[in-house]
Amino acid sequence: MIPNLVLQVSIDVASLLIAFLIIIIIVSFLSASIKIVKEYQRIVVFRLGRAIGVKGPGVVLLIPIIDRPVFVDLRERYLEITKQTCITKDNAPVDIDFLIYFRVFDPLQSVINVQNFEGAATGIATTTLRAVIGDINLDDVLAKREEINKILRGKLDEVTERWGVKVTSVEIREIMPPSEVQDAMIRQMSAERNRRAMVTEASGQKESAILVAEGEKQSAILKAEGERQAAILKAQGYAQALEILFNVAKNLDSKTMALQYMEMLKEIGRGESTKFVLPMEFTKFIEDISKFIKEITGGEEEEG
Numbered sequence: 001m002i003p004n005l006v007l008q009v010s011i012d013v014a015s016l017l018i019a020f021l022i023i024i025i026i027v028s029f030l031s032a033s034i035k036i037v038k039e040y041q042r043i044v045v046f047r048l049g050r051a052i053g054v055k056g057p058g059v060v061l062l063i064p065i066i067d068r069p070v071f072v073d074l075r076e077r078y079l080e081i082t083k084q085t086c087i088t089k090d091n092a093p094v095d096i097d098f099l100i101y102f103r104v105f106d107p108l109q110s111v112i113n114v115q116n117f118e119g120a121a122t123g124i125a126t127t128t129l130r131a132v133i134g135d136i137n138l139d140d141v142l143a144k145r146e147e148i149n150k151i152l153r154g155k156l157d158e159v160t161e162r163w164g165v166k167v168t169s170v171e172i173r174e175i176m177p178p179s180e181v182q183d184a185m186i187r188q189m190s191a192e193r194n195r196r197a198m199v200t201e202a203s204g205q206k207e208s209a210i211l212v213a214e215g216e217k218q219s220a221i222l223k224a225e226g227e228r229q230a231a232i233l234k235a236q237g238y239a240q241a242l243e244i245l246f247n248v249a250k251n252l253d254s255k256t257m258a259l260q261y262m263e264m265l266k267e268i269g270r271g272e273s274t275k276f277v278l279p280m281e282f283t284k285f286i287e288d289i290s291k292f293i294k295e296i297t298g299g300e301e302e303e304g
Contacts, residue, residue, distance in 0.1 A: 028064075029064050032062065032064035032065070033061055033062050033063065033064050034059060034060075034061060034062075035059070035060045035061075035062060035069055036058075036059060036060075037055065037056030037057045037058060037059075037060050037071075038056075038057055039057045040057075040073060040074050040075045041056055041057060041071055041072065041073060041074065042054050042055070042056045042057070042071075042072045042074060042107040043055045043056050043060055043069045043070065043071055043072070044069070044070045044072060044107055044108055044111045044112075045060075045062065045067055045068075045069055046067070046068045046069075046070065047063070047066055047067050047068075048066055051108060051111075051112060053108075054072075054107045054108050070111050072104055072107035072110060072111060073104070074103065074104050074105075074107070075103065076101060076102070076103040076168060077101070077102060077103065078099050078100060078101045078102075079099070079100040079102065079118055079121055079122065079125070080097075080099055081097060081098050081099070081100065081122060081125050081126065081129070082097055083095045083096070083097040083174075083176075084096055084097065084126050084129055084130070086129060086130045086133035086134065087130075087133070087134060088133055088134070088136060088137055088138045088141055089134060089135055089136055089137050089138075090137045090138055092138040092177065092178060092181065093178060094133065094138065094141060094175055094176060094177050094178075095174075095175070095176040096129060096133065096172060096174070096175050096176075097172075097173050097174055098125075098129070098149075098152070098170060098171060098172040098173055099170070099171045099173060100121060100125055100156065100167060100169075100170055101167070101168045101169040101170070101171070102121070102160065102165050102166060102167045102168060103165070103166055103168060104164055104165055104166075105164060105165070105166050106164030106165075107164065108164065109162070109163060109164030110163055110164040110165055113162060113163050113164065114163040114165075117160075117163060117165060120163070121156070121160060121165075124156060124159050124160070125152070125156060128152060128155045128156060128159075129152060131155075132148060132151050132152060132155070133148075136148070138177065138181065141175060142175060142177065145172050145175065148172060149169075149170045149171060149172055150170075152170040153167055153168075153169060153170040156170065
């Protein structure tokens with residue numbers, strides 16, 4: 001009875017092991033035959049060592065053992081090129097590091113034509129950088145960074161195109177010239193800042209002088225205008241006064257003028273002078289006075 005029970009248990013355990021192995025085989029089969037490819041991925045399928053095409057995205061069915069998939073990422077990536085020492089055209093050493101941005105546009109070529117793209121791209125980038133910098137003077141290397149980026153991108157793209165990879169951009173991060181060149185650049189920048197400060201100060205003084213001169217000019221114009229208006233008003237006052245005197249003088253007769261002369265002679269007689277200078281016209285006024293006296297005296301006799 002006991003041997004039969006042991007035999008039954010052994011059979012059950014063997015059955016479980018077989019079932020478990022079958023499940024493992026099925027899962028492995030399904031895992032090898034069904035691949036989930038993401039939107040930014042593609043699968044290059046090799047069947048018995050021969051590339052049969054690119055599949056994805058979505059669910060891709062493969063033949064286990066026979067088909068071998070190679071995943072390819074289509075997203076844009078970057079490759080960091082560490083500091084490289086290059087010699088410029090004028091024999092000045094400079095240290096340059098930069099970034100390469102790239103993306104795969106042909107998954108099949110990127111798998112078949114190059115084994116390690118990043119390593120190959122790094123080698124091409126360093127040699128290309130040295131060749132480009134070797135044809136440029138130090139001043140242009142420091143000043144024409146964007147132009148160097150374009151040259152590097154174009155030369156790298158020519159090489160990587162056969163690998164199914166597109167170099168989208170090259171960006172130089174840092175250019176380190178020799179220490180003596182850096183010191184000279186610092187002195188030059190300091191001198192340039194001083195020059196700009198002096199130019200700015202001189203420009204400010206010039207503008208201030210112009211404003212002051214303009215103010216003085218306006219002040220002189222206003223002063224001259226005021227004096228002119230005052231002179232005009234004074235002249236008008238004189239003209240009005242002369243007009244008044246002329247109007248009054250028109251109403252004066254010879255008798256009134258004779259009386260005025262007599263008053264003047266009276267004032268002269270009160271002075272200490274012994275000699276008097278009389279105008280020739282005074283004789284005419286004497287005649288007028290005598291006639292005036294005769295008229296007065298004659299009139300009085302008649303009344304008497």
